[in-house]
Amino acid sequence: MKKTLRYILTGLNILAVVCLLVSYLSIYIPPDKWWIPSFFGLAYPFILTANIFFIVLWLLIKPRNMLVSLVAIFIGWGFVSRYIQLKGKTIEKGDxxxxxxxxxxxxxxxxxxxxxxxxxxxxxxxxxxxxxxxxxxxxxxxxxxxxxxxxxxxxxxxxxxxxxxxxxxxxxxxxxxxxxxxxxxxxxxxxxxxxxxxxxxxxxxxxxxxxxxxxxxxxxxxxxxxxxxxxxxxxxxxxxxxxxxxxxxxxxxxxxxxxxxxxxxxxxxxxxxxxxxxxxxxxxxxxxxxxxxxxxxxxxxxxxxxxxxxxxxxxxxxxxxxxxxxxxxxxxxxxxxxxxxxxxxxxxxxxx
Missing domain, CATH: 3.60.10.10 (Endonuclease/exonuclease/phosphatase)
Known part of the structure; x- marks a missing residue:
């Protein structure tokens, strides 16, 4: 039973990674040429969240398996910065x-x-x-x-x-x-x-x-x-x-x-x-x-x-x-x- 569950989780993790990689294509492929990646780009925050979930899950079960999602997120790290910024950049007053x-x-x-x-x-x-x-x-x-x-x-x-x-x-x-x-x-x-x-x-x-x-x-x-x-x-x-x-x-x-x-x-x-x-x-x-x-x-x-x-x-x-x-x-x-x-x-x- 545990082995079957692990296979299912691995399959779902691979699916989440594939979806994440397709979302990266959305910024390069014109939707009037091929529109499917645009839907994945729209869903990027949710797909990213799913991959983070698998990283945490594998960290608790089998740490080596988390590398797949970790590498996929690293490949598109520039996307993360478009959605989340931690520090900001301030000045008293601009021009x-x-x-x-x-x-x-x-x-x-x-x-x-x-x-x-x-x-x-x-x-x-x-x-x-x-x-x-x-x-x-x-x-x-x-x-x-x-x-x-x-x-x-x-x-x-x-x-x-x-x-x-x-x-x-x-x-x-x-x-x-x-x-x-x-x-x-x-x-x-x-x-x-x-x-x-x-x-x-x-x-x-x-x-x-x-x-x-x-x-x-x-x-x-x-x-x-x-x-x-x-x-x-x-x-x-x-x-x-x-x-x-x-x-x-x-x-x-x-x-x-x-x-x-x-x-x-x-x-x-x-x-x-x-x-x-x-x-x-x-x-x-x-x-x-x-x-x-x-x-x-x-x-x-x-x-x-x-x-x-x-x-x-x-x-x-x-x-x-x-x-x-x-x-x-x-x-x-x-x-x-x-x-x-x-x-x-x-x-x-x-x-x-």
Whole structure:
């Protein structure tokens, strides 16, 4: 009996290792070429946890067997640092404070969009950032989020750019630095988009990309399987297939979107900042393609797990701030400010 159990555990351990290795491929293989690794990349934290479990288990039963999972984790050690940081990197005050926040249409107060918008503006004023990138902001010509009034309330912010991705909402970049150029990156067959803003910081021009990539388009309130994962029910199985298809579609659409943004990043004659809602995890093709040789502010100066999504779906870090070699990052922070299904993130930069 003990021998049979050991064989079963060994088989499950090997399966966990194979899944972990496949998850490493997710950052290199475009999901519109082969989408299966993207699911493993999405599940990376859970797969990693399973391998850690086997390391502890074998340490108690047969220590030599733990080497398989240990080596597999070591191979992808760089992935771990994308999810967990222990020390952080702090400074009293940087040259530039950057903040990014998906405000979810100002729906955080249960339908009172005006109340939510006012609280968010108060939060932004308190943070006193030099560059603010918002996604999913309602931009109708009414008093919910009036940009000139908002800029006046923020005090140090004097310039802004916005672009509608639909008739009602879009992305906004606000800054205290003069804007000398701006543009939009539109994607086909979707309301997601990116805007870029050239600002003058001292004598240097910096291009800011405010990014909002394709979401999974999943309403958690519509699917009972999210709250009650009973896979013996036929309806739940149907829902899981539908959710899986939405995930696959989003993976593939984001692949095309990040290629387009990457072209603009590579063509930029200036140092760049890339901020926004990626709707994808650090173990993804989207993250890897956009990051390229840029630095991830969380990896460099963050602390903790850094999750930014707080909806009903599994919680991961999907909001990011990247920067080019012209800067150093300090004081990365994720705010426990829950007026959206995302949490705001910020960092402070020093020019090299």
């Amino acid at each position: 530039i404070k950057v903040l990014s926040y998906n405000v979810q249409y100002f729906n955080g107060e249960g339908g009172s969009q005006k109340k939510t918008a006012n609280k968010i503006v108060d939060f932004l004023k308190e943070q006193d950032a030099d560059i603010i990138c918002l996604q999913e902001a309602r931009l109708r010509k009414n008093s919910i989020f009036n940009l000139p009034n908002t800029v006046a309330k923020l005090g140090t912010i004097n310039h802004y750019q916005f672009a509608r991705s639909s008739t009602t909402y879009g992305s906004v970049t606000m800054t205290r630095f003069p804007i000398i150029n701006m543009g939009e990156i539109r994607f086909e067959n979707t309301t997601n988009m990116s805007i870029y803003t050239d600002v003058l910081i001292g004598e240097d021009t910096v291009r800011i990309f405010n990014v909002h990539l394709q979401s999974y388009q999943i309403d958690p309130n519509r699917y009972t399987v999210i709250d009650s994962p009973d896979f013996t029910e036929e309806e739940n199985i149907r829902e899981m297939r539908e959710i899986g298809l939405k995930f696959k579609t989003a993976f593939q659409l984001r692949a095309a979107q990040v290629r387009e943004i990457r072209k603009h990043i590579d063509a930029s004659p200036y140092h760049v900042l890339v901020c926004g809602d990626f709707n994808d995890t650090p173990a993804s093709f989207s993250y890897q393609k956009l990051r390229g040789k840029l630095k991830d502010a969380f990896v460099v100066s963050g602390k903790g797990i850094g999750r930014t999504y707080v909806g009903k779906l599994p919680s991961f870090r999907i909001d990011n701030i990247f920067y080019s070699t012209g800067f150093q990052s300090f004081n990365f922070k994720t705010y426990d400010f829950r007026l959206s299904d995302h949490l705001p993130v910020s960092c402070e930069l020093i020019k090299n």
